Amino acid sequence: MAEKILEKKFRKTLVILLFLGWALGNLDRYLINYAIVYIGEDLALTATETGLILSSFFLGYALMQLPGGLLADKFGAKKVLLTAVIVWSIFTGLTAVAWTLSMMVIIRFLFGIGEGGFQPSASKIISSSFPVNERSKVMSIMLSSGGIMAMLVPIISAALLLTIGWRAFFVIAGLLGVGIAILYSKYVPKDEIAKETNQGHKVKDILGILFKMPLMWSLVVAYFTIYAVNWGLNSWMPKYLTDVRGLDLVSIGWLQMIPGAIQIIAMIVFGYLIDKLDLKVNKFIGAVCALILSGFLFLMFNAESIALFITFQCIVTLLLTFVVLLLPSFILKRIPSSYAGTAMGMANTGGQLAGFVTPTLIGFMVDVFNGSYNAAMWLLVVISIICVGAILTISLKNQVFKEVEHGNIA
Template sequence: MVSVKQRNMILLLLFIGWAIGNFDRYFINYAVLSITKDLQLNPTSTGLILSSFFAGYALMQIPGGWLADRLGSRRVLIVSVLMWSIFTALTGAVWSLASMIIIRFFFGIGEGGFQPSSSKLISQTFPTDKRAWAMSIMLSSGGIVSLIVPLLSAYMLTTIGWRISFLILGGIGIIITILFWIFVRLPANLKEEQLKPSGDSQQGIFKQVLKTPIMLNLFIAYYSIYAINWGLATWLPTYLVNVRGLDLISLGWAQTVPGLAMIFAMFLSGYVIDRLPLGKEKVIGAISCVAVGILLYLMFNAPSVTMFVAYQTIVILFISFVMLLLPAIILKRLPSAVTGTSMGIANTGGQLAGFITPLAIGFIVQTFNGSYNAAFWMLIIFAIICTISLLTLNFRKGELLQANA
């Protein structure tokens, strides 16, 4: 068994690691304003930069989960943090659109192994009734980062510039890698080999996970909710500057309220999800997706920036709940032996959305001469798709996989 002290140390480091990864990810959404100007890029090229990370991130989800199940969560975590730190630093040395796309792609490859392996580590070290809470603590760092990034990005970009900023972020990541190496260790009585199938058995389990209907629904739900999340995260800074007329400092302050909402939502969601009766997750999740669709419509029709941010804050509450609910379903419904693989498959949907959506929005905005209306309608449609995928979840199929494992 893992002691409470050991669990808390692991969770603290996962929290820090996820925070640094999210900062690196979110910072590009603000830095791209300066990068676009320096490299003289159009909206489609900007979309390519924002999407290139997600191409690598999505590509690594399934291999990252499989490697975590096969080689152990600790090894994959350390390599993941090290690799993304190196390519974060290299982002500050780009000289062209092509070099930026390539470096951000490999940054995505590096970060792609973190969530599947961290999810597996949580499933190994926390009891079932604490896993959603543990996941909410880790993911809440994303909310804290989203609160800090707007203001800190504005300061960094207007003082030291985007190139030096990326070099500093990469150096911080190297320090975090060393901390993972020293402190993330499973006790001797918890052999990872005992928690995963081997050989032909593992290959058979992978095929079962891939073919299980619950995974198809989760894949679609992940894609839909992350399309909304990353569509907003990647393009809202540009939208608020170019369409709503904010400057960088005002933008930073305007985005602190949604950031606070995400932190609150993550902590509250973990508490609520751990106490939901089995089978009720999909109903509550579907209702949340309906609320997201309605709020998105109100948001892009808001008559003022104040109302826009108010609706954005509320929509963040519901998006955060669904984004925590989906991995919690995997942690609670599927065996630890396949958590990495299962999370990798499902999260591939989310990260494909992260790749496609920013690129699609860039194309839409350029096609409609700077109008974002069609882009917002696309996000509303994804809210509807997410609702349907959750309502049609078949938990019995997940229980069959549990029994077979």
């Protein structure tokens, strides 16, 4: 199916809508990282059980990546986007009625299932509706809303969790999804549905094609490793700063605004930069960033003061942001838009499986080592080094993509 680039005014509207949708999704998923401090007290959770709750979302989210991409490619991205917002908002609200560990895990898992279709379908929309030289920029604008939420949620959480409580907090977050769903229903343009994708390939053949591309498997590993670091830090940062550094949630909220602000600026700047540079150059820069990341993770966890800790965290944030933005660019610029949704779903499965495994594993390590986070630190350092190798193995041979476009991969 040929790409149908939208007119400029419609593209601007679409960017705003994707930004708002991703902002809501990140609001819902970041809330739990701060609310878990109070949830853990209410439900008398161990560190391992806390990690299980944090991870349960990512299991559902990961399992929905491939189906979400396939559904977007087959039935249209708008339907998947709208469904994702509605379902995840319902289960965000239902988090408020969880009174046991098992209920909380099930609800967060189903919340992940709901949100899982968003990024693959959003990626398909970006791939099919925007020129190649704008796609990384658009993706960076959408993802920057996650940085804004990372900056705002600590402050919002500190204020509201102490006043209305975590249960009412999740109800409000769920209700916000109703507004986003209405906007999507009215303003997201209908996309053409391909009865046959990619010049004769049916949807059932898409996975067979993608599974035979070395590029995709390198991306799966790269996504897994960089998101293991990303979600390992995001999930446990409030708890770590409380347990190890002795900070209260209000102080944590204000301090986390600093790396949050840096992440927002970095996403916008890096999005433009990635669009301007050749992918081969970007690939080398990404590998270097992942390597340096490992060193600054070590320095951050061993910082002698809070000021030094936040300084190193800001550098870690910059390095992480570049790699996180770079990886989807390989799909947006190298994979035909007719199955970009499925390709993004496949790659992001690796990332979200990391989101499932890492928080629980860190919680287990903290329990085993009697509250020490040293083992968790070394886990993240080693994973970031593995990410270097995954990025360097990403294949950019043009012949591979010519064969895919003509359906010649056996």
